[in-house]
Amino acid sequence: MMHLACIPNLVGGHLGGWRHKDAFDRPVMNLEAFIEMSQIAERGKFDCVFLADGNGVRDMDRPALFAANHPSARPSFFEPTTLLSAVAMVTKRVGIVATATSTYDEPWMVARRFASMDHISKGRAGWNLVTASNAGDALNFGRSEHMGREDRYARAQEFYEVVAALWDSWADDAFPQDKASGQYLDPTRVRPIDHSGPHFTVKGPLNISRTPQGRPIVFMAGQSAPGMELAARYADALFGAGTTKQDCIDAYADIKGRMARYGRSPDTLKILPGVSVFTGRTAAEAEDLYLELQSLISPALGVHYLSKMLVHDLENLPLDGPLPLDDLAEETLGGSSLRRYIIDMARRDKLTLRETYQRTLPALGGPVFKGSPTQVADEMEDWWRSKAGDGFTIMAPVQPSGLRDFVDLVVPELQRRGIFRKEYETTTLRGHLGLPDAPSRWHAAPKKAERGAA
Structure with a gap:
């Protein structure tokens, strides 16, 4: 079966999404709106909702872009594990996945937050492990510059290993809580991890019992070679695998x-892989939505945002002239996969500056599925059967109408084809994804278990 995640970003997945007449009127710190989005996703039988996160206010050096906002800026945004713990109280089945960085966080705190979220949600939590791509975030953590890529990934590997060991501190049966005998816990069923490595020294054990999933699901998003290697070694799921x-x-x-x-x-x-979906009852409705959103972006704002993505100032260049490809050849300290894609696209198709931002903005550089419900489902099925992914992370350009239209129009078509669930069959995120039980250091080998069966 196809798997579906969604990003309930209240400002939408298009640079002009928050300005649309059907968008949330007051998206800033709007808990009720996040709850509404998560409940729409659950009604659509999504595997999970996913919240990206950042560790700083971005783009203050670009006043026009800063004032207009964009989906990845998050100048005012809930801490995601706190928010999703609240969402867990008003949903029953949909998974909840939050981002935490291995570059600036600590293994103990991440292990504890996500173990708590897994208990609170009764087995629906996931951790999106990122190495942090925004160089400016370093200044909020007592560092003068961003950590280099090799160092970030070496730290991420050790970080994961420490978190996984902490999640395994307790055996499943460590807390008998037997009133008759007076035995609350079994001291023989807990162990410290006594980790000492290049980046971390952590004694343990974690002060949270083993979670309903054994371990929360671990997502990653890396597209670079080190990111792919890390995912192949440790990840349960991966967001974004190409453009x-x-x-x-x-x-x-x-x-x-x-x-x-x-x-x-x-x-x-x-x-x-992440895809932006523009749909309506007909292909014409989808095209009208697409053109309406494009009209909400001024050329100046388009250039501002493209400058941000390419980490290069383009603002004084002619709109209908070429990109300065030679100047863009140098690697940057932060994330680079999307940057490389845009540069390669502009070189291959000989795009002007205007054409480059117009192609990039509808999905912020990612793939676009546009058309009637049947057309969108056709494309999704084609990608899925072609092994472009095990499913998709859906980004809607306008919220909440975009996600609602996908659930009401596209999901029934996928269900009619027999490639997406009609009802949840399990209660945990691990179960929704069809993954085996997490290995435990208390057992010689992981066993295929029924954890999460409905």
Whole structure:
């Protein structure tokens, strides 16, 4: 079956999405709106909702872009595990996935937050492990500059290993809580981890019992070679695996092809590339929405945002002239996969500056599925059967109408074709994704279990 996640970003997935007449009127710190989005996703039988996160206020050096906002800026945004713990109280089945960075956070705190969220949600929590791509975030953590890529990924590997060990501090049966005998816990069923490595020293054990999923699901989003290697070794699921169908097919085969050397089956990693969906009752409605949103973006704002994505000031260049491709060849300290894609696209198709931002803005650089419900479902099924992914992370350009239209129009078409669930069959995120029980250091080998069965 196809798997579906969604990003309930209240400002929508298009740069002009928050300005649309059907968008939320007051998206800033709007708990009720996040709850509404999560409940729409649950009604659509999505595997999970996913919240990205950042560790700083971005784009203050670009006043026009800063004032207009964009979906990845998040100048005012809930801490995601806190928000999703609230969402867990008003949903029953949909998974809840939050981002935490291995570059600036600490393993103990991440292990504790996500173990808590897994207990609160009764087994629906996921952690999106990122290495942090925004160089400016370093200044909020007592550092003068961003950590280099090799160092970030070395730290991320050790970070994951510490978190996983902390989640395994307690055996499943460590808390008998027997009133008759007076035994609250079994001291023989807990152990410290006594970790000492290049980046972390952590004694443990974690002060939270083993969680309903054994371990919360671990998502990653890396598209670079180190990111792919990290995902092949440790991830349960992966967001974003390419910017075109062929990119996604190549990345899918590449990442899953790396897993055997870590003793893993390809089926134990679910890859969900992100796609932006513009749909309506007809193809004409979808096209009207697309053009309406494009009209809400001024050329100046388009250039501002493209400058941000390329980490290069383009604001004094002629709109109908070429990009300065030679000047863009140098690698940057932060994230680079999307940047490389835009540069390669502009070079391959000989795009002007205007044409480049017009192509990039509808999905902020990612793939676009546009058309009637049947057309969107056709494209999704084609990608899925072509092994471009095990499903998709859906980004709607306008919220809440975009997600609602997808659930009401596209999901029934996927269900009619028999490639997406009609009802939840399990109660945990691990179960929704069809993943085996998490291995425990208390057992010689992980066993195929019924954890999460309805």
